[in-house]
Amino acid sequence: xxxxxxxxxxxxxxxxxxxxxxxxxxxxxxxxxxxxxxxxxxxxxxxxxxxxxxxxxxxxxxxxxxxxxxxxxxxxxxxxxxxxxxxxxxxxxxxxxxxxxxxxxxxxxxxxxxxxxxxxxxxxxxxxxxxxxxxxxxxxxxxxxxxxxxxxxxxxxxxxxxxxxxxxxxxxxxxxxxxxxxxxxxxxxxxxxxxxxxxxxxxxxxxxxxxxxxxxxxxxxxxxxxxxxxxxxxxxxxxxxxxxxxxxxxxxxxxxxxxxxxxxxxxxxxxxxxxxxxxxxxxxxxxxxxxxxxxxxxxxxxxxxxxxxxxxxxxxxxxxxxxxxxxxxxxxxxxxxxxxxxxxxxxxxxxxxxxxxxxxxxxxxxxxxxxxxxxxxxxxxxxxxxxxxxxxxxxxxxxxxxxxxxxxxxxxxxxxxxxxxxxxxxxxxxxxxxxxxxxxxxxxxxxxxxxx
Amino acid sequence: xxxxxxxxxxxxxxxxxxxxxxxxxxxxxxxxxxxxxxxxxxxxxxxxxxxxxxxxxxxxxxxxxxxxxxxxxxxxxxxxxxxxxxxxxxxxxxxxxxxxxxxxxxxxxxxxxxxxxxxxxxxxxxxxxxxxxxxxxxxxxxxxxxxxxxxxxxxxxxxxxxxxxxxxxxxxxxxxxxxxxxxxxxxxxxxxxxxxxxxxxxxxxxxxxxxxxxxxxxxxxxxxxxxxxxxxxxxxxxxxxxxxxxxxxxxxxxxxxxxxxxxxxxxxxxxxxxxxxxxxxxxxxxxxxxxxxxxxxxxxxxxxxxxxxxxxxxxxxxxxxxxxxxxxxxxxxxxxxxxxxxxxxxxxxxxxxxxxxxxxxxxxxxxxxxxxxxxxxxxxxxxxxxxxxxxxxxxxxxxxxxxxxxxxxxxxxxxxxxxxxxxxxxxxxxxxxxxxxxxxxxxxxxxxxxxx
Numbered sequence: 001x002x003x004x005x006x007x008x009x010x011x012x013x014x015x016x017x018x019x020x021x022x023x024x025x026x027x028x029x030x031x032x033x034x035x036x037x038x039x040x041x042x043x044x045x046x047x048x049x050x051x052x053x054x055x056x057x058x059x060x061x062x063x064x065x066x067x068x069x070x071x072x073x074x075x076x077x078x079x080x081x082x083x084x085x086x087x088x089x090x091x092x093x094x095x096x097x098x099x100x101x102x103x104x105x106x107x108x109x110x111x112x113x114x115x116x117x118x119x120x121x122x123x124x125x126x127x128x129x130x131x132x133x134x135x136x137x138x139x140x141x142x143x144x145x146x147x148x149x150x151x152x153x154x155x156x157x158x159x160x161x162x163x164x165x166x167x168x169x170x171x172x173x174x175x176x177x178x179x180x181x182x183x184x185x186x187x188x189x190x191x192x193x194x195x196x197x198x199x200x201x202x203x204x205x206x207x208x209x210x211x212x213x214x215x216x217x218x219x220x221x222x223x224x225x226x227x228x229x230x231x232x233x234x235x236x237x238x239x240x241x242x243x244x245x246x247x248x249x250x251x252x253x254x255x256x257x258x259x260x261x262x263x264x265x266x267x268x269x270x271x272x273x274x275x276x277x278x279x280x281x282x283x284x285x286x287x288x289x290x291x292x293x294x295x296x297x298x299x300x301x302x303x304x305x306x307x308x309x310x311x312x313x314x315x316x317x318x319x320x321x322x323x324x325x326x327x328x329x330x331x332x333x334x335x336x337x338x339x340x341x342x343x344x345x346x347x348x349x350x351x352x353x354x355x356x357x358x359x360x361x362x363x364x365x366x367x368x369x370x371x372x373x374x375x376x377x378x379x380x381x382x383x384x385x386x387x388x389x390x391x392x393x394x395x396x397x398x399x400x401x402x403x404x405x406x407x408x409x410x411x412x413x414x415x416x417x418x419x420x421x422x423x424x425x426x427x428x429x430x431x432x433x434x435x436x437x438x439x440x441x442x443x444x445x446x447x448x449x450x451x452x
Numbered sequence: 453x454x455x456x457x458x459x460x461x462x463x464x465x466x467x468x469x470x471x472x473x474x475x476x477x478x479x480x481x482x483x484x485x486x487x488x489x490x491x492x493x494x495x496x497x498x499x500x501x502x503x504x505x506x507x508x509x510x511x512x513x514x515x516x517x518x519x520x521x522x523x524x525x526x527x528x529x530x531x532x533x534x535x536x537x538x539x540x541x542x543x544x545x546x547x548x549x550x551x552x553x554x555x556x557x558x559x560x561x562x563x564x565x566x567x568x569x570x571x572x573x574x575x576x577x578x579x580x581x582x583x584x585x586x587x588x589x590x591x592x593x594x595x596x597x598x599x600x601x602x603x604x605x606x607x608x609x610x611x612x613x614x615x616x617x618x619x620x621x622x623x624x625x626x627x628x629x630x631x632x633x634x635x636x637x638x639x640x641x642x643x644x645x646x647x648x649x650x651x652x653x654x655x656x657x658x659x660x661x662x663x664x665x666x667x668x669x670x671x672x673x674x675x676x677x678x679x680x681x682x683x684x685x686x687x688x689x690x691x692x693x694x695x696x697x698x699x700x701x702x703x704x705x706x707x708x709x710x711x712x713x714x715x716x717x718x719x720x721x722x723x724x725x726x727x728x729x730x731x732x733x734x735x736x737x738x739x740x741x742x743x744x745x746x747x748x749x750x751x752x753x754x755x756x757x758x759x760x761x762x763x764x765x766x767x768x769x770x771x772x773x774x775x776x777x778x779x780x781x782x783x784x785x786x787x788x789x790x791x792x793x794x795x796x797x798x799x800x801x802x803x804x805x806x807x808x809x810x811x812x813x814x815x816x817x818x819x820x821x822x823x824x825x826x827x828x829x830x831x832x833x834x835x836x837x838x839x840x841x842x843x844x845x846x847x848x849x850x851x852x853x854x855x856x857x858x859x860x861x862x863x864x865x866x867x868x869x870x871x872x873x874x875x876x877x878x879x880x881x882x883x884x885x886x887x888x889x890x891x892x893x894x895x896x897x898x899x900x901x902x903x904x
């Protein structure tokens with residue numbers, strides 16, 4: 001028998017939690033079936049990857065330090081190689097990017113550069129979870145990284161209905177009322193207003209304003225996560241972020257460069273301009289409190305990784321819209337190819353439905369039967385196609401009749417091949433007369449697509 | 453009046469904790485007196501810094517991926533730019549380094565590459581803190597990053613006397629007994645057996661074996677932190693780490709490249725080969741559980757930053773002893789210069805005493821009066837020299853009559869200048885007849901220095 005030093009039951013509960021095991025499970029399936037077409041991975045497109053950019057970006061940022069900021073050669077070396085500022089060294093470039101691309105005006109001192117957006121999420125949740133009465137609200141279905149980070153700080157996540165408008169405001173009000181009636185303190189509500197992961201749903205402008213008004217009226221913080229905002233569908237316009245509309249410091253904004261520059265830098269950020277009064281009477285941005293936590297998690301974000309992102313920003317006047325012309329076109333092309341491909345393979349009004357997102361990486365397909373991990377295994381093994389059961393994005397383990405397809409890391413040819421295989425699987429399942437059971441996923445409102 | 457959105461009292465208690473404010477305070481003092489000589493900073497020596505190494509290391513690692521591991525050009529690009537393996541991509545090189553430099557044999561699968569050693573510390577403490585009955589033991593005085601990470605997961609830290617042997621084993625036994633009698637569960641004891649920060653004290657070989665025996669007898673995990681082990685004083689030998697002597701998987705080993713390659717990569721690691729039985733009956737290394745937590749903190753360590761470290765390792769056959777010939781000589785020279793300088797300025801048998809560490813970055817000076825933040829401010833303002841009050845390394849706020857001097861980020865000339873200024877301050881304090889109050893710091897045993 002194998003020796004055992006400790007059981008998982010003696011470790012923090014998070015390590016045995018579905019939210020943390022979910023990603024592992026999905027990765028393992030992918031590794032187990034390397035030849036399957038993956039419509040599961042939310043990774044960015046790799047066709048334009050070229051690691052030669054690393055040298056170029058590093059040198060661009062070094063020149064920026066020397067020429068624009070006036071640093072000596074020794075200071076440049078020290079900035080890149082030594083320990084550094086906890087809140088980061090590309091905050092001024094991020095502020096400029098937010099001004100240029102998002103019309104968000106923010107004091108660079110209110111920005112913390114983090115190790116990917118995941119650390120930003122973790123820092124915010126760690127700061128907000130002060131005691132056992134604290135809870136977080138999140139639009140369901142929810143990005144699993146949010147749920148996982150909440151688990152690490154023992155912060156319960158309560159679902160708010162998403163629905164066709166991105167967030168059901170009546171349900172948000174009801175969840176706030178209920179939590180407070182139970183003596184709980186809802187610290188914030190997590191939302192992804194643009195092309196949400198996994199639902200693909202976006203909020204329209206009026207809904208954004210209503211959400212901000214509600215947040216002000218209810219004294220609620222909003223955590224806005226925006227990894228996909230740069231990638232609208234072909235022919236559609238981008239909408240202002242909540243943060244751009246936020247005149248009352250209600251929004252903590254999470255930013256990622258994983259999809260707009262490259263994931264390997266592991267650089268993200270948080271804009272936290274909320275005014276925090278310290279016990280000594282001084283008032284400063286919430287960012288300063290997050291930085292204190294960060295100093296005990298990762299000390300500071302690698303200045304080398306930041307330099308890569310800084311160089312990429314500088315190469316395009318701090319506009320990621322400009323930097324991603326090719327990528328934006330590729331994602332829009334893929335999204336259209338996916339929804340066109342679904343329409344070609346499944347009859348309108350039939351049992352298989354899907355939404356047509358206004359942008360982003362994800363499309364949700366609903367079917368009249370439960371979509372679980374066993375079906376994913378069968379799909380991988382017998383049909384050679386991977387996708388993500390929507391059940392992974394809910395926290396309650398209830399059955400879900402939907403699956404998520406991703407368009408981000410595949411070519412149009414792979415989309416065709418993957419959809420052929422998916423159609424074979426679903427046709428087979430439908431032929432076996434499996435009937436609906438469990439949660440009925442409501443196909444979100446169709447928008448931005450002439451066909452439907 | 454300034455608008456306030458939230459008070460610090462509504463945030464997690466860690467943000468207002470002395471452990472987290474300590475580093476901020478010390479950084480602020482340093483920024484406020486930029487012209488002061490800093491004998492405070494534990495940063496590595498900067499004389500050999502050259503950011504051109506970044507390109508070289510990156511290219512070395514890219515060649516390694518292609519030539520040694522057989523990856524295609526597209527796979528190399530993907531490895532560096534895309535999301536990647538949670539446990540890291542330089543684990544095999546770290547295992548080789550541990551074999552070459554430390555004679556530690558470890559399965560690369562038991563290694564998690566982390567965002568600096570700080571994240572390694574955080575992951576281990578997060579995993580171990582399962583409930584309110586859990587406590588951590590740590591040799592006092594303790595590295596403040598350990599205390600801070602423990603605060604983030606609400607894990608109380610109980611001090612164990614360090615004393616002249618690096619750890620007082622009778623006190624360790626007593627603390628274990630006491631905690632258990634209170635219904636608490638001591639999860640581990642944190643130790644820095646080589647040239648500890650801040651005490652400078654090391655454990656001899658016999659003490660290491662006794663500690664390992666005690667850990668086995670008491671079913672206690674040891675967390676061994678080893679950032680300075682590569683830097684013995686001139687003419688002294690390195691000792692085997694606890695992990696090299698660990699035949700019973702009692703030791704979780706924390707590694708850092710901040711002092712041996714460069715801090716700016718923010719790459720560290722943890723060796724966690726303890727066998728963990730999952731709820732599904734499978735058994736795997738503790739590293740796998742830590743990786744699950746990591747996936748919700750930083751997802752994975754930047755492969756670009758890992759490539760820089762990987763390239764540096766490859767450049768010297770994975771030996772950091774070989775890679776640090778210049779640095780090792782510089783630190784040893786500085787350490788000798790510091791203790792010689794102290795001996796020249798303060799009479800033997802006088803009121804000012806200090807230890808003579810067998811290596812590392814730090815020397816502790818004891819004086820017959822309390823050394824607090826006010827004295828540091830006065831030292832910076834009136835005498836132009838910075839150092840660290842030892843009180844920052846204790847958790848109880850009690851007064852301490854000692855200060856830490858660092859030799860790592862200064863030249864011999866700066867050491868002379870700093871010591872002249874320190875001598876002026878201490879002489880002035882002594883002349884004012886301030887008497888001893890508060891905790892009497894016992895000067896650790898002097899070793900490895902012919903003068904004392």
